[in-house]
Amino acid sequence: MKILICITHGNVGGATNSVFWLAKGLKENGIEVKVGFGEGKYLKEKLEKEKIEFVNFKWLKRTHNPLSNLFFIFEIKKFLDKEKFDVCHFNSTNALFGAISAKISKSKPKTIFTIHGLSILDPNYKKNFWLKPIYWLIFKFLLSFVDMPVFVSSKNLEDAKKLKLVKNGVVIYNGIPEPEFLEREIARKFFEEKIEVDLKNKFLIGSIGRLNYQKNYEFLINVFPEILKIKPEAIAIIIGEGQDRKKLRKFIEKLNLKDKNFLIGEIKDASKYLKAFDLFVLPSRYEGLSITLIEALFAQIPILASDVGGNREIVGEDFVFELNNKNDFLSKFKMLLQSSQEISRKNEFSLSTMISSYLQLFEKLQKPSQR
Numbered sequence: 001m002k003i004l005i006c007i008t009h010g011n012v013g014g015a016t017n018s019v020f021w022l023a024k025g026l027k028e029n030g031i032e033v034k035v036g037f038g039e040g041k042y043l044k045e046k047l048e049k050e051k052i053e054f055v056n057f058k059w060l061k062r063t064h065n066p067l068s069n070l071f072f073i074f075e076i077k078k079f080l081d082k083e084k085f086d087v088c089h090f091n092s093t094n095a096l097f098g099a100i101s102a103k104i105s106k107s108k109p110k111t112i113f114t115i116h117g118l119s120i121l122d123p124n125y126k127k128n129f130w131l132k133p134i135y136w137l138i139f140k141f142l143l144s145f146v147d148m149p150v151f152v153s154s155k156n157l158e159d160a161k162k163l164k165l166v167k168n169g170v171v172i173y174n175g176i177p178e179p180e181f182l183e184r185e186i187a188r189k190f191f192e193e194k195i196e197v198d199l200k201n202k203f204l205i206g207s208i209g210r211l212n213y214q215k216n217y218e219f220l221i222n223v224f225p226e227i228l229k230i231k232p233e234a235i236a237i238i239i240g241e242g243q244d245r246k247k248l249r250k251f252i253e254k255l256n257l258k259d260k261n262f263l264i265g266e267i268k269d270a271s272k273y274l275k276a277f278d279l280f281v282l283p284s285r286y287e288g289l290s291i292t293l294i295e296a297l298f299a300q301i302p303i304l305a306s307d308v309g310g311n312r313e314i315v316g317e318d319f320v321f322e323l324n325n326k327n328d329f330l331s332k333f334k335m336l337l338q339s340s341q342e343i344s345r346k347n348e349f350s351l352s353t354m355i356s357s358y359l360q361l362f363e364k365l366q367k368p369s370q371r
Contacts, residue, residue: 001362002032004085004109006076008062008092010040012266014291015116018174018354019091020046025355027052031362034085036060036076036098055079062094069097080105087112087362090146093119099145110365113143114150114172117288117309118159119214124286124308124323127213139165147365152289153310170361173310174289175354179271179298187276191237195262203234206277208270208292209284211242211263216306216324218244219283221251221261223326228260230334236281239273241266274299279336284308285323294349302336303343304329315343 003026007019019035020043026033027050034053037043038060047054057079059072076098080088084107090096091114099111119125120135143149149169151157160166182190192199205227209215217238227234238248238261245263252261267273271292274280280296280303287293287309296303297314305311307320318341321329347353 001087001366002034002085003362004034004036004080004088006036006060006088006090006095006098007043008038008060008094010037010043012042014174015091016040016043017176017291018114018116019043021175021177021351022089022355022358023047023052024050025351026359029355029359031359034083036079036095038062038094060094060098062092069094073097073101077101077105080107080109085109086366089114089358091116093139096139096142096146099142103145110147111145112148112150112361112365113146114152115156115160115169115288116152116174117286118156118163119286121160121163121165122286122309123159126285136163136165148361150361153287153313155309155313156288172354172357172361173313173348174291174294175349175351176291176294176298177351179274179295181275181299182272184275187273190273191264191276194264195235195237197235197259197262199235201233203231203278204276205234205236205279205281206239206274207236207281207283208239208274208295209282210240211238211244211248213244214285214287215240215242216283216285217248218251219306219324219329220281221248221255221257223329224257224261225255226326226330227333230330231337234260236261237277238263239265239267239270271295271299274301277301279304279333282306282311284311287311289314297343297345297349300342300345304332304336314346314349319343 023033023035036055059068059075061068087110088102089112102109102111120131149166151169151171152174154171157169188199282293282305284306289310293314303315303319305320306323312320321332
């Protein structure tokens with residue numbers, strides 16, 4: 001069996017890591033695999049290290065430009081006409097245009113599209129609301145070229161059915177390799193040096209994610225004065241970079257939280273510092289199945305996450321709060337402080353489970369349909 005896994009870019013991100021881990025796992029299982037993507041050194045370096053074949057597509061970009069997407073359709077068709085694959089597995093919106101190419105290519109491979117989150121089509125997406133009908137039409141059209149849509153959470157599949165985006169699909173949870181975490185004191189020392197604050201006897205709240213609309217960090221900042229009334233020694237550290245940095249920094253200054261809330265930028269392999277946190281918070285407006293939240297689960301630290309996407313499926317109902325609901329967040333926060341209840345780790349999120357699930361799906365698609 002020969003598989004092409006395709007993603008829009010190879011920059012740092014949850015979907016990018018999932019593609020790499022899947023490609024590596026398939027190769028270790030004796031499957032011939034190649035990864036296609038546009039720009040991005042991160043994925044390229046990881047694939048080269050594992051000696052996994054890849055191809056860079058010039059016209060595969062994160063863009064709204066229809067000409068770029070059209071050129072990509074022709075570019076990947078030419079590639080698929082030369083190189084025969086049994087299955088093409090697409091993993092992001094712009095890459096999905098390749099499903100058209102697969103179906104009009106000479107070899108006509110089976111097609112899978114993993115929806116890592118509904119993004120603009122998510123019920124909680126409120127920004128640029130006028131884009132929703134346009135995106136719905138584009139997705140509906142492109143999905144007609146997909147043999148099997150895959151969702152990373154049951155909630156996303158349920159929402160997609162309600163939107164009449166799909167009639168069916170399968171759920172395959174994101175899986176991660178066993179993470180390596182630094183010891184708590186070493187990780188806290190790292191943050192002490194970063195923010196130049198003595199963290200002894202501090203209650204450290206942390207998060208990892210892009211500083212953008214989706215991750216909703218303004219909620220955490222906005223609720224922080226109330227957190228301080230409950231836990232005066234609390235400090236928040238947000239790891240990540242993004243377009244909302246200036247806006248969030250101004251918001252922190254407006255609420256006089258400069259010595260309490262810290263935006264420390266992007267950190268390589270940030271998850272290894274998770275054990276430094278007394279609480280991990282993910283206040284997102286929407287999610288597919290957050291890799292960072294799974295990593296926090298594996299770190300066995302207390303977690304509070306907004307009840308969106310697959311967050312509840314990862315941590316359970318006791319550790320989620322209603323989106324943007326301060327009272328619910330603070331109520332759950334108080335309960336966590338008073339309780340020693342831990343979130344149980346789940347085998348569904350192991351890398352081996354994810355790889356096994358995709359292998360079964362690939363094999364199922366290869367079998368001739370029963371009449």
